Amino acid sequence: MKSRSAILVATLVLSTVALPLHAQGFKPAKPIEFVTHTGPGGGGDVFARGIAAAMEKEGLMPVRMQVVNKTGGGGLTAMAYLAEKQGETHTIAVFTGIWFTNPIMRKEARFTMGDLTPVVRLVLEPAVIAVKNDSPYKSLKEFIDAARQNPGQLKQSAGSLGSRDWVVRQLLMKNTGANWAYISFPGGGERIAALLGGHVNMMVIEPQEAGEHIRAGNLRVIAQVSDKRLPAFPNVPTIQEAGFNVPNVPQVRGIVAPPGVPAEVVAYWEDLFARFIKTPSWQKYLADNMFEDGYMRSAELRVFGEQFSETTRNILKEGGVTVAR
Numbered sequence: 553m554k555s556r557s558a559i560l561v562a563t564l565v566l567s568t569v570a571l572p573l574h575a576q577g578f579k580p581a582k583p584i585e586f587v588t589h590t591g592p593g594g595g596g597d598v599f600a601r602g603i604a605a606a607m608e609k610e611g612l613m614p615v616r617m618q619v620v621n622k623t624g625g626g627g628l629t630a631m632a633y634l635a636e637k638q639g640e641t642h643t644i645a646v647f648t649g650i651w652f653t654n655p656i657m658r659k660e661a662r663f664t665m666g667d668l669t670p671v672v673r674l675v676l677e678p679a680v681i682a683v684k685n686d687s688p689y690k691s692l693k694e695f696i697d698a699a700r701q702n703p704g705q706l707k708q709s710a711g712s713l714g715s716r717d718w719v720v721r722q723l724l725m726k727n728t729g730a731n732w733a734y735i736s737f738p739g740g741g742e743r744i745a746a747l748l749g750g751h752v753n754m755m756v757i758e759p760q761e762a763g764e765h766i767r768a769g770n771l772r773v774i775a776q777v778s779d780k781r782l783p784a785f786p787n788v789p790t791i792q793e794a795g796f797n798v799p800n801v802p803q804v805r806g807i808v809a810p811p812g813v814p815a816e817v818v819a820y821w822e823d824l825f826a827r828f829i830k831t832p833s834w835q836k837y838l839a840d841n842m843f844e845d846g847y848m849r850s851a852e853l854r855v856f857g858e859q860f861s862e863t864t865r866n867i868l869k870e871g872g873v874t875v876a877r
Contacts, residue, residue, distance in 0.1 A: 577816030589630035593741030626712030717756035
């Protein structure tokens with residue numbers, strides 16, 4: 553007959569096995585460093601702060617999430633910063649499509665997404681092509697025609713080389729023979745300010761960044777970078793519907809961690825975000841910013857990342873870009 557102590561030990565072991573992995577493993581013990589590659593007002597910054605605010609509102613995190621901006625190099629600075637924090641358990645980062653694109657384009661990139669730890673994919677994000685409300689261009693065709701007639705004279709308010717707005721420009725110029733200048737700004741707020749101030753003529757931007765100005769009537773949407781029309785813009789054509797035979801350029805946002813992060817840390821974040829995406833705060837955030845839910849766990853995200861990189865490489869080649877890897 554088993555002793556009472558043996559039975560107690562067996563019961564404790566079974567109880568431990570029955571607990572979720574995150575309950576018996578990692579739990580944050582200090583503020584989380586939440587890295588983004590964009591400056592204040594940029595898409596990644598707005599996204600990270602939106603997550604941090606919603607997490608706090610829903611009471612899901614035992615510690616604070618502190619957003620840290622690591623700008624420069626079109627995401628390469630932030631990627632290097634994260635990669636050099638080998639095994640760090642209290643640092644995560646928001647990734648976007650440029651984290652895949654730039655290492656493909658640039659030989660000086662020291663790290664790729666394959667060097668980081670995938671955590672979760674969160675959203676798929678459309679974009680819009682917008683002009684100032686008093687712009688003479690009522691459609692993408694009118695802008696393209698003007699750019700063709702005045703090579704290099706029109707200007708696009710933009711982010712880093714290799715970002716989605718840059719890739720869209722490359723594809724459209726190759727398809728149409730038009731040419732216009734690409735003016736980079738470090739943050740989304742500066743990009744929008746340049747357009748509102750009349751210093752540039754057009755921008756490709758995520759609704760999340762420009763939604764306030766679109767709703768206020770300060771910006772006019774002339775085309776959509778999306779597979780289908782967004783409910784908010786039922787009368788605005790996609791690029792393909794506007795008559796331009798270029799592939800849709802996807803945008804994705806999610807979470808990665810440094811290399812060498814223990815499995816229980818990844819499991820904690822997977823479980824946390826699986827609960828987070830079901831909250832009213834997150835559902836409202838998706839609707840307000842016209843995001844598509846794109847949740848994937850770590851293993852799925854790793855496979856997706858490999859496929860996304862290959863797709864991106866082909867799009868870059870089609871746009872006439874020389875790839876580095």
